[in-house]
Amino acid sequence: MNPIMPTIPLDADGIHHGFLKLPHSRNDSAWGSVMIPITVIANGAGPTALLTGANHGDEYEGPIALQSLCASLRPEQITGRVIIVPMMNLPAFAAGARCSPIDGANMNRSFPGRPDGTVTQKICDYIATVLVPEADIVLDFHSGGKTLDFLPFAAAHILEDKAQEAACMAAMQAFNAPFSVRMLEIDNVGMFDTEVEGQGKVFVTTELGGAGTATARSIAIAKKGICNLLIHADILAGEMEQSESVQLDMPDARCFVFAERSGLVEYLVDLGDDVSDGQTIARIWSADRTGEAPMLCLAGCSGILTARHAPGLIKVGDFAGLVAVKI
Amino acid sequence: MNPIMPTIPLDADGIHHGFLKLPHSRNDSAWGSVMIPITVIANGAGPTALLTGANHGDEYEGPIALQSLCASLRPEQITGRVIIVPMMNLPAFAAGARCSPIDGANMNRSFPGRPDGTVTQKICDYIATVLVPEADIVLDFHSGGKTLDFLPFAAAHILEDKAQEAACMAAMQAFNAPFSVRMLEIDNVGMFDTEVEGQGKVFVTTELGGAGTATARSIAIAKKGICNLLIHADILAGEMEQSESVQLDMPDARCFVFAERSGLVEYLVDLGDDVSDGQTIARIWSADRTGEAPMLCLAGCSGILTARHAPGLIKVGDFAGLVAVKI
Amino acid sequence: MNPIMPTIPLDADGIHHGFLKLPHSRNDSAWGSVMIPITVIANGAGPTALLTGANHGDEYEGPIALQSLCASLRPEQITGRVIIVPMMNLPAFAAGARCSPIDGANMNRSFPGRPDGTVTQKICDYIATVLVPEADIVLDFHSGGKTLDFLPFAAAHILEDKAQEAACMAAMQAFNAPFSVRMLEIDNVGMFDTEVEGQGKVFVTTELGGAGTATARSIAIAKKGICNLLIHADILAGEMEQSESVQLDMPDARCFVFAERSGLVEYLVDLGDDVSDGQTIARIWSADRTGEAPMLCLAGCSGILTARHAPGLIKVGDFAGLVAVKI
């Protein structure tokens, strides 16, 4: 049985702020706990939305928009229930890191988890077996974290169940980020996405920025998206705020460029710029000497630069760029 | 006597790539060295420019633009000499950190250094006593590093010697960044700037971006600035490329906003946005619970947001925002 | 097959001091071993007692009393056999830590272990499959470690097999600590207790103090308890030394108080003090500012304060207090 206990009721009307409390015995606290903040806002019968942030601990648009939502959304504004977990991977979030410092795990490769596993596995199991089954629609926020940077997009997956896929795509369009991506996940083992979709739920994910920061602009995209999604789900009343969203596709592996040398990386194009097949998107200079020719990173297809490596230094094998194709 | 030895001549015509070699005995190399890359390009009599990057190791526009310069500038293009040290604080640069991992020192608070001091002090002493005296004009690149982000500007200091000040301001205008700042440094002890200016040289510094990254746009500003500066200094022939630069001032301490609580920071305005006195520029949310009111960070004057804290998490006492005033 | 080999015979008469030798290849010793000290004292036919300490590496009454026993007990004083493992979790003990620094594991959540698992799992497997089956009675010493502090008590579990339970309770009373606790373990998976009891043995455990230290008084409790237990088990001759022991019960989860805020903890009552339901047992002050109201930790039932958090700083989710009820 999963050892996590909520300190608040998950199904009571009104607004409750509390924790998912996970006992965690360790050197610096023999009878300590991991305390994952949670807010539940409920008002009568209706659908349930589960909104999650900090699946990766260094991605900030989700936690900020969700903290703001916890502090501003009132039960009387909604019909149904909104379950908000702004820092789902609290240990990673507290460390400002992608992965949990407790077990080193990448949460988005740890689903469905185990009730008797590591701390990350226990959190995944609780979310997968307690929270997700309660939900009709799930929105999980991602950004690039400290080492990647993205054009702001919402995404939904190509699924075998075409009705479910259509519902997910509709929710993604409702979210209405500046860019929208229809994704075929090749290797989806262990992802939260996979778990939620496997339970037949409507699922939307995002990539809203990165470099370990968040801007007023990227946070506004998150806030607008939440609002739109709750309206779309018939939980919140009102009109959705919609503007044009560029539709992107990532047809195959040629979209992805990787570094073949470690060094200091000079980007020649920025996110959103047009790129043509074979164009040099970045040059990697030696980090320990001058006078050596740089290694070139070449685009494998034509499109727009959709993601890049954020830090100034890059290592052999690191992702260098993603060129997506406008549909 | 300073133990650093260059592996190339500093005064020979042509182009030479090498190192400033500093013996550094340590656990993992009893007779090891710190090797700071240097390139000298010289062609006959004429002025000398000293161009430096990575004074702070996590600021990338300088190192990238200077590595590119080392690989592209040919002796026959110039009159005089260009001394290029793209990663002046090599240990910090290699670690991707602001300060040196060897002695923890902030290089820009370690000048004029000591020939028998720590590694950082030895590097400072060598630069101050060997390289700077050779130079007529010095350009030192900065950006915000991993924890700050800036509007791109070049800057020169208000100096007692008004002729020197005018020469520095002229060089700053020649650099022609999108923004230009006339600065009064209150606490200038230990800075490279102070050392160079104290030797009567023309000195320009910059802040070109931050968040531990560099963009094609911010790198282009650095490259254009170098080119303009070398033309301005009569080292390179040709026409300067000039566009409008917004002139900024930071009159007093009210321009600076600091965090009075640790937590998750939500910016309500972005770099370049207009801000009025008393406006909330950011809200700091609790990082360990939901349902608590955020602490507000208020602007102390009207102007435009010129710098901010980059990471999503902020600590009590951290810098939160700089509101500069357009002149 | 478990790779641990004892360097002494486990079944020979006389006294033998040696090691349980566990091969452990690692960076700093390719062909190294973990060496767990063990002493076996035997004299003819009779029952076997297994005495263990440092299941958690920062709990000291057990190791001290058992080291003293190894140096003072003579074979001719006993009938049967005493197997003494004063530092069962040697890697944790050597590090002065609750958990093993090698694999991070909490030994008391790692039973029954695995012969091909991590270092902690291998030790658990060896103890469970080789030592415990040899024993008629097992005494495992615990204290609060560096982060908890306890009133000194011996404890036995409520078991399904009532005859076994009665034997355990009798052994606990023989131990005769100042306090005696009859415990219902809710979540007993992975505990040494569970393994030993599952093999049908008589089992006694203790909590004798904490805060990472041991006093002359708490060590004397351990020494008297060992002596009494060996007499009770017909291994040692003589009269038990018995005084009054306060009988305690921990009926349900309301006995346990947890911190809901991180900060500086001020206890208002001490171990052994009477507490009434709803009483403030501790106040948590901010650790980074003055002038904020503290958060209160309230008792959930009436009784005496039996355990507390030891360090001056406390984190959200940490155990704050245990209020047990006198029977």
Add this chain to the structure above:
Amino acid sequence: MNPIMPTIPLDADGIHHGFLKLPHSRNDSAWGSVMIPITVIANGAGPTALLTGANHGDEYEGPIALQSLCASLRPEQITGRVIIVPMMNLPAFAAGARCSPIDGANMNRSFPGRPDGTVTQKICDYIATVLVPEADIVLDFHSGGKTLDFLPFAAAHILEDKAQEAACMAAMQAFNAPFSVRMLEIDNVGMFDTEVEGQGKVFVTTELGGAGTATARSIAIAKKGICNLLIHADILAGEMEQSESVQLDMPDARCFVFAERSGLVEYLVDLGDDVSDGQTIARIWSADRTGEAPMLCLAGCSGILTARHAPGLIKVGDFAGLVAVKI
């Protein structure tokens, strides 16, 4: 000039909670600060008391009693001024460590400090040059920290200026801890005590417990002592609460016992117990094998055990015990 700036006025009537703000540029915050909490309570003309805690960061009676004081003392209760710095060595306090994690310094060996030194030196300099000169009487709280444990005592030093000594002794007696110690500091270089006494102020210090914890009883001693001291200094009205205090002396180096072997330490006497010259106060057992004779720690004089090593493991050269003599 010392870079620390208070965020509150130090001389205004009423109660002000704020920070001593020390700019501290570092890898994880280029423009960060160390923020040391301070409260000033003032009411008209009268003497000034400076009350400090966490000179060593792992000593808790002082910070707790002073945080409580900041939250409970009202301006109208006093005449004059009380300056309270509950966590003087904030970086060490935040780390739960004796010494500062920033520069490794022991604050009580870093006075008078330097305005351009390390973080600890800057804090010392500010306290020595700004706060102490304002004070008539200074009370600095100490306890044993994580590695020592003490009988609770207040102490004053034997000074060359006998009038000052008498004033200090009177203040110590006013504090009225269970034990009172008249100390001759042999090596007083760098201590806060020395700095304050050198400025001619009345100074009292304490050792109130240790082992990295604080009890209701030891905190009550601190609170009573503060109250008594403020009454004694004519800042607070009312009657002092006084009971008997045992007077102790530590005549020479024979009072101190050190470990000559590393291992597991077994104390044979507890704090407050009588000890005679040559008595074994502790035995040190091997930490890696059984069956070896322990090394004995012998008292060098007769008296009562006044301090001891707290952790269960001890290293060669560690302090093992202090035997003080009742006067």
Add this chain to the structure above:
Amino acid sequence: MNPIMPTIPLDADGIHHGFLKLPHSRNDSAWGSVMIPITVIANGAGPTALLTGANHGDEYEGPIALQSLCASLRPEQITGRVIIVPMMNLPAFAAGARCSPIDGANMNRSFPGRPDGTVTQKICDYIATVLVPEADIVLDFHSGGKTLDFLPFAAAHILEDKAQEAACMAAMQAFNAPFSVRMLEIDNVGMFDTEVEGQGKVFVTTELGGAGTATARSIAIAKKGICNLLIHADILAGEMEQSESVQLDMPDARCFVFAERSGLVEYLVDLGDDVSDGQTIARIWSADRTGEAPMLCLAGCSGILTARHAPGLIKVGDFAGLVAVKI
């Protein structure tokens, strides 16, 4: 399915240098990869040899000889194919450590690995399921690493399949190291050797030196051995270079001597020296005091000293010496 993808074809004629690319998401690179260098040299139909180094990351003869081979062997010199992986455990090799810094695993105890396991397990799985099946003969280089030192030998295992054993022994003799060892592996679980032999391949392993270094002499043994082996396997043309090789046997556990005390180790005999049963091969002095008698390490059989502990300090349980018997 194993996520590793080669960046070069494994079966194309000619010479190809590339990487085995293993996606590895982590804090410092969200979409990073482990890049294991590989070279494939092929020329028409013929046998395949798989040559591997740095199974343990601090053993250097293999990586050096194989890097040299990658740079010098030309396709036209061979018939068939040579697959060269000079740093099989790249993460450990890059760290200069025996085990992988990513998961702490000892690669030679991690076979056959898992396609969905840790980084080390994924590498093992790829090698076991993709590379080994392609090979007719496999040569895996070992040395003592940083903590052991060996006489230079090649080795083959005693196997149940006597025809396979004979083929392995023949290959070992072809390698022709100065010493040759016929080994019975008692505990062979998880070894690369076991995996390769289990697939029915001809397998040779080595121990060529140690102490974390390599000499011109030990490298020459590796290079000659490779050449001889490729000739023996009919991949390379030419005459094998053969000299006398001393045949050694390690009949039982008495060959191995372990340290029973931690301290400073003084060897009284060197590698290659004759040793008789009961002879003191090393003395262990106290590392923290003078004047104590050393503990003696005694040989358990007669023979020649074949391996020893390399560092000057030794810990209880560390391997101290191996005395092998000449056949």
Add this chain to the structure above:
Amino acid sequence: MNPIMPTIPLDADGIHHGFLKLPHSRNDSAWGSVMIPITVIANGAGPTALLTGANHGDEYEGPIALQSLCASLRPEQITGRVIIVPMMNLPAFAAGARCSPIDGANMNRSFPGRPDGTVTQKICDYIATVLVPEADIVLDFHSGGKTLDFLPFAAAHILEDKAQEAACMAAMQAFNAPFSVRMLEIDNVGMFDTEVEGQGKVFVTTELGGAGTATARSIAIAKKGICNLLIHADILAGEMEQSESVQLDMPDARCFVFAERSGLVEYLVDLGDDVSDGQTIARIWSADRTGEAPMLCLAGCSGILTARHAPGLIKVGDFAGLVAVKI
């Protein structure tokens, strides 16, 4: 005044084993000490020899030979006094590291030290002001440590005082290592050598091996050298054991070869091999890819290879080789 106190008399006849006790307050021991083992053997009037090891903590011939001497030399064998400090830099020795883990200092660059400095500076000051003045002759043992390896030599310096130089050279020849080196120290600031010679003493130093290990052969050189030196100094009676010693010179900076690239280093010659000017002594291969040409390390003069880098990996700027010239 230096805070170090010896626990034994330094001038009493007979043999005394004890410690130099240096108080060292730190997080894990508030009143702890650094305990440096020392043995003094004295017998009536006569000269004093000071014998020291582990100036660098990872060099083992000295500590081993001196520990052996402490345990075997009897007062009645000598005339005068022998002061033995086998692990002078005890903190570094205990850590198995060149430099002290407490302050990071290289002891052999920290003389003459400071009585109020860091731990290393205090040790240096004590040795320089208390022990060296007592001595007539000083022998300080060095080897290559973990990162260098040397041909075994004793050395004496070219000094301004030619009589002192001659006495040192004579003592070096008495030591009679297989190689003897007459050295001109260019940068001798901070060395123990410089301090001792500055006090007019006879001084001999050595380099006897390296790679962080010691062999029976290299230890025998140390033991023979001590014996010879004590006979030469008229402290020990008997005949010196002398064999041929090769005389070496290191005329100028061309003897030293440094790495200009980081990578995997392949030595083509071994210690003691003849080398000619321009010969490739080592090749540096890429550590992260195959198929790249190695960088060559070329000898700058003809002679024999006298020292080399020990680990298999090398970094840009590391020492690669020393070619000394036979006289």
